[in-house]
Amino acid sequence: MELKVFNTLSRSVEEFTPLDPAGRKVGMYCCGPTVHDYAHIGNFRTFVFTDLVRRYLEYRGYEVTHVMNITDVEDKIIRKVGESGETLKEFTGRYEKAFLEDLDVLACLPSHKRPRATEFIGPIIAMIRKLVAKGVAYQAADGSVYFSIEKYRGCGCCYGQLLKLNFDEMRVGDRVASDEYEKESVADFALWKARVPADGDVFWKSPWGEGRPGWHIECSAMSTQLLGSSFDLHLGGEDLIFPHHEDEIAQSEGALDYGDGERFVKYWLHGSHLLVEGKKMSKSLGNFFTLRDLLEKGFNGREIRYLMLSAHYREQFNFTIDGLHGARAALDRLDECLHKLGELAAGETAEAESELRTRFAAALDDDLNVSAAWGAVFEWVREKNKALAEGSVTPAAAAAAIAAWQRINAVLGIAAKEVSVPAEIQALAEERVAARKAKDFARSDEIRDQLAADGWVIEDTPKGPRVKRA
RNA sequence: GGCGGGGUAGCCAAGUGGUAAGGCAGAGGUCUGCAAAACCUCCAUUCGUCGGUUCGAUUCCGUCCCCCGCCUCCA
Secondary structure (H helix, E strand, C coil): CCCEEEECCCCEEEECCCCCCCCCEEEEEECCCECCCCCEHHHHHHHHHHHHHHHHHHHCCCEEEEEECEECCCHHHHHHHHHHCCCHHHHHHHHHHHHHHHHHHCCCCCCCECCEHHHCHHHHHHHHHHHHHCCCEEECCCCCEEECHHHHHHCCCCCCCCCCCCHHHCCCCCCCCCCCCCCCCCCCEEEEEECCHHHCCCCECCCCCCEEECHHHHHHHHHHHHHCCCEEEEEEEHHHHHHHHHHHHHHHHHHCCCCCCCCCEEEEEEECCEEECCECCCHHHCCCCEHHHHHHCCCCHHHHHHHHCCCCCCCCEEECHHHHHHHHHHHHHHHHHHHHHHHHHCCCCCCCCHHHHHHHHHHHHECCCHHHHHHHHHHHHHHHHHHHHHCCCCHHHHHHHHHHHHHHHHHHCCCCCCCCCCHHHHHHHHHHHHHHHCCCHHHHHHHHHHHHHCCEEEEEECCEEEEEEC
């Protein structure tokens, strides 16, 4: 089976074939966060999605170079820096650190490269220079440099690759007063923003005077610098399709020289947004959550990751607190099965059994159908549980099952953390065994309540008691 | 207004021109001193509406209703 993905460029599912003639190396760029606040779970759905893509490519044997940028200069950041009295670096550094911690909580693998916009001012300026030299960018009376869509189109280039655009029907001016800029056309976008007093100390020198980069240009400059002028995959949230990604294409294909059939990015993948309790997240509705909010409610990263991975990435997903409870229950069931298999395998090793892996890969090959992949996992759990209950699993078979699980969990990334039982808890459990033997049920129930109060659940199995974290 | 994505059991969510994965919740059972937990079994004659094509449609086409996203710096 071949891996197939939905490419926004063609609006269809296509077979994934890397640009690398050897078919091995894959370059993947993801639009990272703007570090001006703690990221919310909507942001993280996208990052969990990109993590799934990266992990599955690696599972399939590709050598992935994963780049995720940090946008550390932008309007909101500049405003907040001005209010906070901190330097740009202090301010963005704090949120960048928090973001990376959050990614780790969600078991998202760190990208191989993590460029910051402020560290690529040189390449950004170089790219703008090329655009100006080619005549598709111009400096306006306000000192800023803009990309001219009309001139770009005039060169035979296509603006509107990711979506159908109809400028006549667009509602211009809803968000940005069109007279705020001195652009030749409202459709044009800023490459370099001239310094204004409100920018404070945040500015760089450029051939067009002091200022700072526009938003879209950083991604074009960083991605092509780090992955080459053409690379395989570019991912992000669906809202970035327009204008951000469309503008990235325009800038890159406008500035760099591409041969016949060559283009900036081969596959564009976009993740849909999530709703929270059926509504778009908003602070006024009280359904706006950062990852940290959910952790404070007592949920953990794997539960949140599991929930985010329960729906297909191109479907809008309804994230609910109820769903998180469901995620916990589902993971408990999986953990239970793996625990039993692990006990039975007792350190034996074996080749991974193939059926689970086959079904799992078939599901993910189909445009990353992770829901179907989970279906395969849980059917496997039921089969294993049944066999375990019948006593028909050999230690070698258990080891083969565990090995298969470990292989697919390299993609899913939701392995349970080993929990060690403290000595005093273990001692209480043993005391309860003695009490039960002596038919002192009052005492044994008392111990059970005590353990429960300490956050431990005791299970009486045919092989004796088992203590678990509640 | 333009463009796009959806409506599948109480909830979440896959999927298919041939009769509906999976998870949660719920019900029954096994186990247990009683429980809990765990495990097993069951749980959509039906896929928003009304038509059409077809031997057969939830799946294709058309209509209507509803929800959601983007439309210039929001993942």
